[in-house]
Amino acid sequence: MSISLAILWHMHQPYYHDTLKNKFMLPWVRLHATKDYLDMLLILKNFPQVKVSFNLVPSLLKQLKEYEAGITDIFFEYSLIPAEELNEEQKAFIIENFFLANWKTMVEPFPRYKELLEKRGKIYGDPLKLSKKFTSQELRDLQTLFNLVWIDPLHRQQDLFLKELQKKGANFSEEEKKLLLEKHLELIKQIIPAYKEMALSGQIELTVSPFYHPILPLIYDNYKAKECMPLVKLPQYNFQAPEDAEAQINKAVVYFEELFGFKPQGMWPSEGAVSEEIIRLISKAGIKWTATDEEILAKSINENLRTGDKLINPSILYQPYEFEEVKIFFRDRVLSDLIGFVYSNWEPQKAVNDFLKRIRNSTNSGVVSVILDGENAWEYYENDGEEFLKKLYESLQKSKDIKTVTFSEYIQENPVTKKLKKIFPGSWIGANFSIWIGHEEDNLAWDYLYKVRKDLVSFQKENPDKNLSEAWEQIYISEGSDWNWWYGDEHYTETKDVFDEIYRHNLISVYLKTGKEPPAFLYVPISKKIREIKPEVEPKGFIYPKIDGKVTGYFEWLEAGRFNLQRIGGSMHKSESLFSYFYYGFNRQSLFLRLDPKFSIKDYTDMTIQIQIIEPKRIKIIYETMVNQLAKIFIQENETWIKKDEIDSVAFDEILEIELPFNVIEIKQEENICIFIEILKNSYLIDRAPIVGFIKIHVPPPDFDKLMWF
Known part of the structure; x- marks a missing residue:
């Protein structure tokens, strides 16, 4: 009698597209595409008797198709720019973000990359200042190495150009960098066809998750969390959208079939999150099987499965169950987590031997379900996990007592007899939903x-x-x-x-x-740390600037509050900032705002500058740089924007200056103003001051000057 082993590698990325900026804000779909998705198949292909399942989330597949169509991310755009043409902000962005990789396995093995990291510092200060210490060649090497190490070692060994580039190690040319980035796009285009080919061969099974990877039980009813977390503090409002949960499932099945030409038989629910209502929706969509964590089974049958990490009765876990005509597999959490979090620090053959020994010691029959993330673990392994996976598949191919199967294959050959009367609601993390609700x-x-x-x-x-x-x-x-x-x-x-x-x-x-x-x-x-942005310098007295768009004199804005926009916000945003400083001040009659551009004023033509006040009332001040020298003021009443006034106290020359009389914007003394400024071009948001959150300004009393003097 043999043991069946069903392995599922879960491939997922969230949808990184910012619809207001019309671009991908993070590069992880592209970088995991070049490092993980294709090589996982290529390694497996060398062991044709080994069968494995891959779960592909539609939000990932959709982004792969969008990369194929020509959409790129900010990191890719900045990698393409010739090093000599990088402006100060772009240099700072690269210095700060192009070391986002596992330093031990991806940076330190490359002498030049390690040298550049040491030059920047693992703990570092202002990236703008640091970037001035880097030569164009060093920046080009950093652009190149970041994109090189995120290509899997397997591709770097098999592709002659990549092999030579790795061997060269430093002093890369612009042409080499350009060809490297073209390799990224070439690899992306191979991924979906490769998965389809392998699925049709029968060696792998492809499964799907709900389209944008929602926690379905909470989408159905987020107060469901109370059942598995009795002490949870729930949101103010009870979100209930069963039709959305159903739409996320159905959209996923339709999209999957459009890409691969056949319907999926299995569905891995996002984060293994299940409830009875969700299993019924999965059944309704025609899905034959699903899976979740062993602790969900333990709580569903009200029985402990383990003492420590040892199974009490392995036969309870190592079989599929049925609920509402859907077959349910429960993953072995210990075996799954050993691959995900432990074996990366072990010698590969020792890790494989331990893994197989644990299976053999646990059971001699049934199906062992091992389900885990199929991409994030490998950067912690030497050589991106290649040696571990090869030795694992080689051992499984030779094994006489452990047979690899797909999940669909197992239920076809082994009728399911055990039915569950109930499904305990929860996820594969703690059998609850605490990651996603309660904080x-x-x-x-x-x-x-x-x-x-x-x-x-x-x-x-x-x-x-x-x-x-x-x-x-x-x-x-x-x-x-x-x-x-x-x-x-x-x-x-x-x-x-x-x-x-x-x-x-x-x-x-x-x-x-x-x-x-x-x-x-x-x-x-929503993040508490970035809601209200504190100024670098607080206002010290009343100001009376001349609104002419020029720095008329040193004392004009001396008493104003000041924000250094280069120090506000996260690393992904700093590169895009068009402005260096934001000043604000007031006197008894007016609020004054000033923005200092980083670059020549010609770069700011044909833009709309929109000042948004969100407290104590909704006010918008709109200034179109190409139209005229008037700013339009709108006040929101009963969800309708009403044009209040036009003012000519605005100028944009060397700097942007605007005066907003308190009586025009209807804001009184001692009130707090929550404000930010947006810069738009062709309807898309291209900058914001501050980058995140808002600035809180307290309208002073008439004796503010006297108080500050004292």
């Missing part, structure tokens, strides 16, 4: 989503004949799990502010696609 930031994100979706439903009822498919797509994107993965304290990323901004921009776009004004709360970051 203050998580709950606020849910409440933002609730309000926006409620407004869209109302708008649809009022406009039944209007095509709102694009607005609904933004809702579906916003329902993805990855936004709340980074909210709260459970996980850390240097790019949390980027996730926060993309999430809110998706929700803002819902309104823009319906022709309505986004509500003020969407301009307030």
Whole structure:
């Protein structure tokens, strides 16, 4: 009798496209495409008797297709720029972000890359200042090496150009860098056809997840969290959208069939998150099997499965069950996590021997389900996990007592007899939903989503004949799990502010696609750390500047508050900033704002500058640089924008200066103003001051000057 082993590698990336900026804000789809997705197949292909399953999330597949169509990310754009032509902000962006890789396995093995990291410092200060220390050749080497190490070693060994480039190691040319980036796009184009070919050969099974990777039980009803987390603090509003949960499943199945020409038989629910309602929707979509974590089984049958890491009765876990005509596999958490988090520090053959020994010691029959992330683990392994995977597949191919199977193959050959009376709601992390709900930031994100979706439903009822498919797509994107993965304290990323901004921009776009004004709360970051931005210098007294767009004199703005825009916001944004400083000040009659451009004024033609006040009332001041020297003031009343006035106290020459009389914007003494400025071109947001959050200005009393003097 042999043991069946069903391995599923889960491939997923969130949807990184910022609809307001019309570009991908993070490069991880492209970089994992060059490092993980194709080589996983190429390694497996050498072992034709080994069968494996791959789960491909549609939000990943969609982005791969968009890269094929020519869309790129900011990192790619900045990699293409000749090093001699990089401006100061672009240099700073590269210095700060082009070491985002595992230093031990991806940076230190390359002497030049390690040298450049040491020059920057693992702990470093202002990237703008640091960038001045780097020569053009060093910057070009950094552009090249970052994109080279994110190509899998297998490709670097097999491709002659890549092999020679790695051997060269330094002093790369612009032509070599350009050819390297072309290799990225070549690799991306091979991925989907390669998976289709392997699936049709029968060696792999392809499965799918709900389209934008939502936590389906919470989309169905986010108060469901109370069942597995009795003490959880729930969001203010009960988000309930069963139709969205169904849409995410059905959209995934349709898209998968369009790409591969056949329907998926299996579905890995995002983060293994299940509930009875979700299993019923999966069944309704025609999916034959699904999977989740062993702890969900333990809680569903109310029985402990382990003492420590040892299974009490392996036969309970090592079989599929049935609920509502859907077969359910429960992964062996210990075996899965050993590959994901432990074996990277082991010698490959020792790790493989330990893995197989654990299987043999646990059982001599049934099906062992090993399910884990198929991309993120490998950068912690030597040689991107190639040696481990080769030895694992080689050992499995030779094994007489362990037979690899796909999940569909197993249920075809082994009728499922055990039925579950209930499904405990939870995910593969702790058998609950604590990562995605309960923290203050998580709950606020849910409440933002609730309000926006409620407004869209109302708008649809009022406009039944209007095509709102694009607005609904933004809702579906916003329902993805990855936004709340980074909210709260459970996980850390240097790019949390980027996730926060993309999430809110998706929700803002819902309104823009319906022709309505986004509500003020969407301009307030969910992440606590980036909501209210503190000035570098606080106002020290009243100011009386001449509004002429020029720095008329040293003392004109001396008493004003000042923000250094180069020090505000996350690394993904600094590269895009058009302005260096933002000043604000006031006297008894007016509020004054000033923006200092970084570059020549000719770079700022044909733009719209929009000043947004979100408290104490909604006000917009719109100034079009090419139209005239008037700024239009709009005040929102009952969700309708009413033009209040036009003012000529605005000028844009060497700097932007504007005076906003308090009586015109209807703001009183001692009130707080929450404000930010947006720069738009061709309807797309190209800059913001501050980059994230808002600036809070306290309107002073008449005796402010006297108080500050004392």
